[in-house]
Amino acid sequence: xxxxxxxxxxxxxxxxxxxxxxxxxxxxxxxxxxxxxxxxxxxxxxxxxxxxxxxxxxxxxxxxxxxxxxxxxxxxxxxxxxxxxxxxxxxxxxxxxxxxxxxxxxxxxxxxxxxxxxxxxxxxxxxxxxxxxxxxxxxxxxxxxxxxxxxxxxxxxxxxxxxxxxxxxxxxxxxxxxxxxxxxxxxxxxxxxxxxxxxxxxxxxxxxxxxxxxxxxxxxxxxxxxxxxxxxxxxxxxxxxxxxxxxxxxxxxxxxxxxxxxxxxxxxxxxxxxxxxxxxxxxxxxxxxxxxxxxxxxxxxxxxxxxxxxxxxxxxxxxxxxxxxxxxxxxxxxxxxxxxxxxxxxxxxxxxxxxxxxxxxxxxxxxxxxxxxxxxxxxxxxxxxxxxxxxxxxxxxxxxxxxxxxxxxxxxxxxxxxxxxxxxxxxxxxxxxxxxxxxxxxxxxxxxxxxxxx
Numbered sequence: 001x002x003x004x005x006x007x008x009x010x011x012x013x014x015x016x017x018x019x020x021x022x023x024x025x026x027x028x029x030x031x032x033x034x035x036x037x038x039x040x041x042x043x044x045x046x047x048x049x050x051x052x053x054x055x056x057x058x059x060x061x062x063x064x065x066x067x068x069x070x071x072x073x074x075x076x077x078x079x080x081x082x083x084x085x086x087x088x089x090x091x092x093x094x095x096x097x098x099x100x101x102x103x104x105x106x107x108x109x110x111x112x113x114x115x116x117x118x119x120x121x122x123x124x125x126x127x128x129x130x131x132x133x134x135x136x137x138x139x140x141x142x143x144x145x146x147x148x149x150x151x152x153x154x155x156x157x158x159x160x161x162x163x164x165x166x167x168x169x170x171x172x173x174x175x176x177x178x179x180x181x182x183x184x185x186x187x188x189x190x191x192x193x194x195x196x197x198x199x200x201x202x203x204x205x206x207x208x209x210x211x212x213x214x215x216x217x218x219x220x221x222x223x224x225x226x227x228x229x230x231x232x233x234x235x236x237x238x239x240x241x242x243x244x245x246x247x248x249x250x251x252x253x254x255x256x257x258x259x260x261x262x263x264x265x266x267x268x269x270x271x272x273x274x275x276x277x278x279x280x281x282x283x284x285x286x287x288x289x290x291x292x293x294x295x296x297x298x299x300x301x302x303x304x305x306x307x308x309x310x311x312x313x314x315x316x317x318x319x320x321x322x323x324x325x326x327x328x329x330x331x332x333x334x335x336x337x338x339x340x341x342x343x344x345x346x347x348x349x350x351x352x353x354x355x356x357x358x359x360x361x362x363x364x365x366x367x368x369x370x371x372x373x374x375x376x377x378x379x380x381x382x383x384x385x386x387x388x389x390x391x392x393x394x395x396x397x398x399x400x401x402x403x404x405x406x407x408x409x410x411x412x413x414x415x416x417x418x419x420x421x422x423x424x425x426x427x428x429x430x431x432x433x434x435x436x437x438x439x440x441x442x443x444x445x446x447x448x449x450x451x452x453x454x
Contacts, residue, residue, distance in 0.1 A: 003386055003387075004189060004386070004387055005119075005121070005187070005188045005189030005384055005386050005387075006059075006060040006188060006384070006385055006387070006390065007060075007188045007382050007383070007384050008060040008061070008062055008384070008385050008390070009051075009054060009059060009061050009062070009322075009380045009381075010062045010063065010111060010381045010382075010383055010397070011047060011050070011051050011062070011063055011064065011111065011379050011381075012047070012064045012066065012108065012109040012110060012111035012379055012381075013044060013047065013064065013065055013066050013109065013407070013440075014040065014043040014044040014046075014047050014066065014106060014109045014368070014369065015066030015067065015069055015106035015108065015109060015433070016040050016069075016106075016414060016415050016416070016429075016432060016433045016436050016437075017040065017069040017070065017105075017106050017419065017424070017429060017433055018038050018043045018044070018106040018109070018368065018372070018419065019038045019040075019101075019104065019105075019106065019419045019420065019421055019423070019424065020035060020036040020038045020371060020372055021035075021101035021102075021140075021421055035420075036420075037418050037420045038371075038372075038418070038419050038420070039368060039416075039417055039418055039419070040415045040416050040417075040419050041411055041412070041415035041416060041417050042368050042417075043109075043368030043369060044411045044415055045408065045411055046364070046366050046367070046369065047109070047366065048404065048407055048411070049364070049365075050333070050364045050366065050376065050379070051399050051404075052399065052404050053364070054322065055399045055400070055404075057322070057324040057331070058324050058325040058326065059324055060385070060390065060398065061398070061399040062397045062398045062399060063399060063403075063407070064111050064114070064381065064397070065151060065437070065440055065441065065444060065446065066106060066108060066109060066440075067106075067108040067144060067147045067148075067450075068433070068437060068451060068452060069103065069104050069105065069106060069108075069433055070089065070100075070103045070104045070424070070429065070430060070433070071103045071143055071451075072085045072088050072089070072103070072430070072452075073451050074099075074143050075088050075092055075099065078099065080092050080095065080096060080099075085452075086427040086430060089427050089430065090427065093425060100424050100425070101140070101421060102140035102143075103140075103143070104424045104429075105140040105141075107140060107141055107144075107372075107374075108141075108144045108147070108148070109369070109374070109379065110179075110369075110374040110378040110379060111379065111381040112178050112179040112252075112254060112378045112379070112381060113133050113135060113141065113144075113176050113177040113178070113179050113252075113378075114132065114144070114148045114152075114178070114381050115130050115131055115132045115152060115177050115178065115381065116131050116133065116175070116177055116178050116181050116225050116229075117129070117130055117178060117381065117383050118194060118225075118230075118231060119188075119192075119384035119385075120160065120386075121185075121189055121191050121384065122183070122191055122192055122194060122229075122231060122232070122235070123230045123231065124230035124231075124232070125162070125230055127159070127160055127161060127162050128156070128160060128384070128385075128389075129161075129162045129164065129228065130152050130156065130161065130162070130163050130164065131164040131165075131166065131167070131175070131225050131228060131229070132145045132152065132164075132166045132177075133145065133148070133175045133177035134166040134167050134169050134173070134221075135175070135176060136169040136170060136171070136174045137171075137174050137176070137214055137216040142169065145166040147449065147450070149163065149165070149166070150449045151446070151449055154395060154446045154447055155393060155395045155397060155446070156383075156393075157392075157394070158392065160389060162229075164228050164229075167221055167224055167225070171202055171218070172202040172218060172220055172221075173202075173220055173221045173224065174215075174216055174217060174221060175218075175221040175222075175225070176216045176217050176252055178381055178382065179252035179253065179254045179378070180196065180197045180198065180217040180252055180253045180254070181194065181195065181197070181222075181225075182194075182195045182197075182253075182258075182259040182264070183195070183259075183382075183384075184261065184262055184264070184285060185261060186261070186262060187261070188261070188384050189386065191232075191235065192235070193236070193237060193281060193284040193285050194226065194229075194235065194236050194237070195237045195239070195259070195281065196222035196223075196225070196226065196237070196238050197222075197238075197239050197240070197241055197253035197257070198215075198219040198221070198222050198238065198240055198241065199214075199215025199217050199218070199240070199241045199243075199246055200215035200217075200218055200219070201218070201219040201220070201240075202218040202219070202220055203220060204219075207219075208240070208243050208272065209243055210243040210244075210246035210247045211243070211247060212246075212247040213246055213247055213249070213251065214246075215241070215243070215246055216251055216252065217241075217252070217253075219238060219240070222238060223238070234284060234287045235284050235287060236284070237277075237280045237281050237284050239271050239272070239276075239277045240271065240272040240273070241253060241256070241270070241271065241272065242269050242270060242271055242272050243272070244269065245267070245269050245270060245308060248269075248308050248312060249309075249312040250308075250312060253270070254317065254318055254377045254378065255311075255312060255315065255317055255318055256269070256270040256308075256311065256312075256317050257270045257317055258317045258318070258320070258321055258377060259321065260321035260322065260323065260330055261323060261330075262285070262294065262297055263297045263299070263321060263330055264281070264297070264298050264299070265299040265301065265317065265321065266298070266300060266301070266317070267301050267303075267306070267308060267311050267316075267317060268300055268301060268303050269303060269308050270317075274300070278296075278298060282295050297357055299351070299355070301316070301347065305343065305346075305347050306343045306344055307343065310341050310343045310344055313341065314335070314337045314338045314340075315335055315337060315338065315370065315375035315376075316334070316341075316344045317377075318335075318374070318375030318377045318378055319332050319333055319334045319335075319338070319375065319376055320332070320333035320376045320377050320380065321333075327359050329356070329357050329358055330357055330358055331359055331360050331361075331362060332348065332351070332352075332358060332360070332361040332362070333362055333364065333376045334348065334362070334363050334364070334376065335363070335364060335365075335366045335367075335370050335375045335376060336363050336365050336366075336367070337367075337370055337375075338363065348361045364376065395444055395445050395446050396443065396445045397444055397446075406443055407443070410439060410440060410443060413436075414432065414436035414439070415436070416432075434450075434452050437450055437452075438450075438452075438453065441453070
């Protein structure tokens, strides 16, 4: 038997500049709601409330800080100068206003895209490996990897961790992180199967591809990460997304499939070759040194029960599947949009009432994040940690009653009630955001992680 280990949910705190800019082509909600007035304060409190509830279920819950926004160093790299940072912003408005929304974007709150993580129980060197995502498909996200790397190194310190650089940029090695990566195992501390889902083989001209929206994860990027992390080839599985699903708004695999321990729930149209995916996963699962004889449990959601459009609009598969202490089965953490979509609500009710693997469904109001294109699963990065590793974390990032209270007070103090895309022209947002983040790094004991602090 393995030592006790936990799958820790590290959720991203929504940043002070949360706004609806409609920057993410292929993300239906992002495209639809671009230009609306957002509430940064409400968004941050909604996400924090979900974290608190999961912590109270007995799960290990932690937080990751937002990134520095607006990101003035990016503007300077792009040739926009100014004696002060406020002057740089003013000059951007006059010479390159199209950059404004990108350098203000709070999309870093969706930390499922922050990195791919392989725990110590899967790697040949017995260490936990992190590869920050390069997010090269979108400008506003491609500027995240440097801060992501700094944040991860500030929390996960010591000889038990290996931090890799992001993959080289460009279309061939486009990497969107854990949103396209799932791990299957009997218990979290057991050796597991790592499952990489990609949209296209970028070096294969014959690879099937979507025609309407971009494929954001490449097979080649997933292969590199598996090699860097020292994964066992027999326990590593690759699968291609259905290009038709990408064109229907499935920009990441976590919009059409979700897994936990030995359970995979997916839509009928999720994969290009579903039978092969199931066969490969079970073959890899049974190759483990301590196999779970029950194998992987599959829940295939049929089109006639939930059309793919309803799955995308409700984020049925961007739910979290968790196993709270004291429960034998799985709890589904779902956004209220699932309850308000008839086909999805009926399907989840059936799972809760009749499926042996599902114990309960709990709904959360995450409307601010959902309108921007991210549900419960987008907001969290999963990291398997031993109890010793948890104890050794010096940063104050594990949620408890005191930290929750402090973070709520911090949000109430620093966040605006409303923010529109036009408000991003206000130079005072620079000072507001930096004052908030400077105070947060002290609260979380992270050190100087932002450019403005150095």
